[in-house]
Amino acid sequence: MKVRVHVSLKNGVLDPQGRAIHHAIEGLGFSGVKDVRAGRLFELEVDDSVTDAQLDDMAGKLLANMVIENYRIERVAA
Amino acid sequence: MKVRVHVSLKNGVLDPQGRAIHHAIEGLGFSGVKDVRAGRLFELEVDDSVTDAQLDDMAGKLLANMVIENYRIERVAA
Numbered sequence: 001m002k003v004r005v006h007v008s009l010k011n012g013v014l015d016p017q018g019r020a021i022h023h024a025i026e027g028l029g030f031s032g033v034k035d036v037r038a039g040r041l042f043e044l045e046v047d048d049s050v051t052d053a054q055l056d057d058m059a060g061k062l063l064a065n066m067v068i069e070n071y072r073i074e075r076v077a078a
Numbered sequence: 079m080k081v082r083v084h085v086s087l088k089n090g091v092l093d094p095q096g097r098a099i100h101h102a103i104e105g106l107g108f109s110g111v112k113d114v115r116a117g118r119l120f121e122l123e124v125d126d127s128v129t130d131a132q133l134d135d136m137a138g139k140l141l142a143n144m145v146i147e148n149y150r151i152e153r154v155a156a
Contacts, residue, residue, distance in 0.1 A: 006119055021120065024140055030132060032125035041084055041117040042099065047110035054108060062102055 001048050002076040003055060007064045008039035039069075079126050080154040081133060085142045086117035117147075 009015050015037050022036040042063050046055070055073050064071040087093050093115050100114040120141050124133070133151050142149040 008119065008121060018120075021140065025136055028136070028139060030128075030136055032128040032132075033122055033136075034125070035123035037121040039119040039121065041086065041119040042096075043086060043115040043117065044111055045113035047112070050108075050110040054110075058103055058106070058108055058111075061106060062099065 001046055001050075003044045003046055003050075004074045004076060005042040005044065005055070005059050005063050006039065006072045006074065007042070007059075007069050008071075009037060010068055010070055013068045079124055079128075081122045081124055081128075082152045082154060083120040083122065083133070083137050083141050084117065084150045084152065085120070085137075085147050086149075087115060088146055088148055091146045 009018075017038040018036040021038060022033065025033050025036065040063075044055075044058075052073070059071045059073060060066055087096075095116040096114040099116060100111065103111050103114065118141075122133075122136075130151070137149045137151060138144055
């Protein structure tokens with residue numbers, strides 16, 4: 001089973017990478033983009049026996065920095 | 079309108095970051111994880127007038143390295 005973990009910065013946390021990308025998008029001539037936030041995406045291939053609690057544990061301990069980031073776990077049908 | 083751009087490595091491209099995370103997950107005592115791939119996630123806040131073609135252009139020119147990465151654009155209801 002495939003699992004996606006989306007990690008994004010919490011609201012209020014400064015995102016210099018996102019800001020740089022926003023500037024670059026405007027520099028390329030695109031208009032209409034109001035904000036860009038950069039985050040990370042992990043795609044895990046796990047056994048069906050892995051529980052939501054275990055995934056939660058992995059994400060909180062290893063994949064996201066819970067001080068400044070949130071995560072969202074999404075199970076994808078295999 | 080919120081748009082998410084998921085960027086992930088193409089199949090066959092080596093992913094040392096994902097491999098390191100996989101090892102770390104096993105080191106923490108979790109079992110059942112077969113593979114980990116690391117990618118990036120961009121959350122854009124755009125005007126409703128921004129077209130799919132424009133988003134496609136942004137992702138291909140700036141957000142993803144099309145030589146080694148794929149991207150997927152997802153519009154999220156505001």
